[in-house]
Amino acid sequence: MTAIVIAVALGAALVQFRVIEMERESGSDRSQEPPDSARARHTPAVQGPLSGFSVAILVGHWSEAGAVQDIGAVCEENGVATHTELQANQGVADIVIPRLEELGARVTRLYELDARLNGLSVNLALSLHADSCIDATGYKAANLPTSLTWEAERDFIACLRHWYEHHTGLAWHAYSITDNMTQYHMHAKVAGRTPSVILEMGFMGGDQEILFERPEVISDGIVDSIRCFLTPTDMPPLPEPSS
């Protein structure tokens, strides 16, 4: 894992170095060209702390246009759905994805049964879900117990336990991790070297307010967990989780 991180970091550093070199080169001829066209041609991709990294965010239950839309778990009042899991998953993804892009990461937004999952090669594949509308609170995440990237996935989950908890205040809900999470379809589809984790962000019953009214707080927890995983040395220390 350390070797992979170093290799990835070196790769990212190399890309940044090349971009800097290209900017230098472009800077030298900018004076001889009309400023507008020069700017248009040399506009670099967003450079930031996650430049050179790729992340896939799977929006739980989201179906391709034309397919029957699955909405996941629901909260109902008098037989009418008031909140759907799909809304929660999309609301968070809508904040997380542009924020990762602003940090320089290359981000792919995936459907639940996206064909691009097969052999997907990214630095992290993360699936966002919310748990059923019961009066419970807490979050949890799971990977495939036999994964080739088990250590990387445990590192990411350790980052969640620091940063997701730090931002959201939600507690780890270990005993509700099911086979549906450990044997989740995405884990088996991605490339062997792609870490794959499913996150249940909270319960739509007990955690409804934070899931639906404060998705930016959930997103802070997810983005910082991803940063902690991809660029651990950039993160300030946090106290160990309580349990």
Ligand SMILES: [Zn+2]
């Ligand atoms: Zn779900």
